[in-house]
Amino acid sequence: MLDELLGRAELKARIEELEEEKRHLERRAAAEEERRSEAARERQEAEAEVNRLEDRIEGLEERVERLAETDDVDVAFRGTEQLRGDRRDEVLSRLSSFETGPEGALTAMVHEDVPDAVAEALGDRSALVRRAAPCLVCVDDAGLVAAALDPPTPPAAFAEWGSGFRLDRSWFAPAGPTWVALVRSDLFALGVYDGESVALVDEVESDVMGSHSKGGFSQARFERRRDQQVDEHLDRAREAIEAHVGSGADRDLIVLGEGTVLGRFTDLADRTATVDATGEPAAALESAVREFWTVRLSLL
Template identity: 45%
Template sequence: MLDRLLGRAELRERADELEADLAGVREERDSLERQLEAESDRRADAVTARQEAAERVNRLEDRIAQLEGDLDRETEREELSFRGVERLGLDAAERVLDTLDGVAPGRERALTATVGVGDGDDGDGGVPTAAREAFGDRAPLLSRATPCVAVTDDDGLVSAALSPPVSPAPRVTWSDGFELERSNYLPRGQYSLAAVRADVFAVGVYEGRERVTVEGFRSEVKSDHSKGGFSQARFERLRDEQIDAHLDRCRTALSEHAVEPLYLVGDRAAVDRLAETATPTPAATDAVDATGDPETTLSAAFREFWTTRLYLI
């Protein structure tokens, strides 16, 4: 009986040892499971981080490619230059138009295309598709000359753009010769030209290049800067009132003396304000640097307005 008891005791001890071993194994198992879960989380985080890094790399590569493309285009634009640029007075403009009229490339081999004018068939950069294709690598130069009329032929013997005083109607045409409306470049028939500044106004009626009548005046308007005695705000208010009164006189003079078409030029701020309500409505406006008494201002404005800029592409 004692042996049996001793045997049971040994079995109990052995069972306790096994229980202890089992607890240790379970703890080790749980630890390994936790490590596996942590490793799985780290692996998932690593995969996510790798994907995000790959996306950032792709975005950066795309941005670099875009910037390199922009740089290449900018370099091309910088390397491109006009073969020549000239300001043509009336006589010179007429000679150029005569020369272009004499060019006859053949049936539908001469392109005339407006660039940056009205609602024309503008393609990339405001240049009509036909002009971009015809001028090829030098087409970006047309954007620098806008608004203009581009002319070229199939053989590339003519490659130029003209910016006339009067904006032409939008057109893109292939024809036997260049289609240039001379009244956009040269004064034709009867018209009015008015020059306005903040304190000076003159309007003339013309027949072609000859001035038939002229009306003008100078208004009392304070200078741009206060000379003392007034607060700046009061000075500016008084000056604005004087300019308003001057422009009212200009509107009255236009309604009484101007004929259509009316071309209104002068100081840009004064031109813009007067053009909004002028009668007749101006057919063209422009900023010109013309100064002096009314008649001198008008004469200088006439010469500057009737100037065509020629770009050799």
């Protein structure tokens, strides 16, 4: 009764209305924040899918271009094989032992354009060289040998005739102990490869955030935190390389791993390459080395 007389009842009712409106607005704000987080996650997934499709389109366009360059000639490889270890050495030995008359054996390192000498020697089958490039082509003037190999550490482009094929084993396997590093955004392994086995020298594993989920960090904070963790991990990897390998001209260093992080090591490495190696550091490094030094043989 007194509240009504003093007008406080109306004020209290108004306060309750405002409190309820405040709670409603807070719920709307929370829902909007969740939608923004979900939208950011979906945008990330969409961008990743767009990148995947762009890579696929680029690959298909290159394939169409190569097929167009064949002048509609239907040619196919006589066979292909992945060579490693003893099998690789056996094939290289056979090719190295091939002897013919002067100017009877053509060797060519093809990176992009097919040399005239290769096109003349293979005719329509030179289209296969475009598909296999970059590759080292070995073919003789009698057509007894016609093969392409993809050297892990290829030389500069050349094409020359001789009495035998020009093959340098260092293009296909290390000439001596070689430093090899595997770098991922959360893992680093460093070892020495002698052509047969890998000796692990150092390893670094870091706890890097995975994909973002609802709740906790906002999307932007999550990405900043993850990028910081990756940067710290890569800095530790560089420090390990510099500590063990150094920067002298008398050492060889090959850095393998994720394409997104290899750019951080091009100034240290003699060569970099993308590989798909997962698992524990020692096993992952061995897998990366095996993948990198596997040689694809294509019979033309």
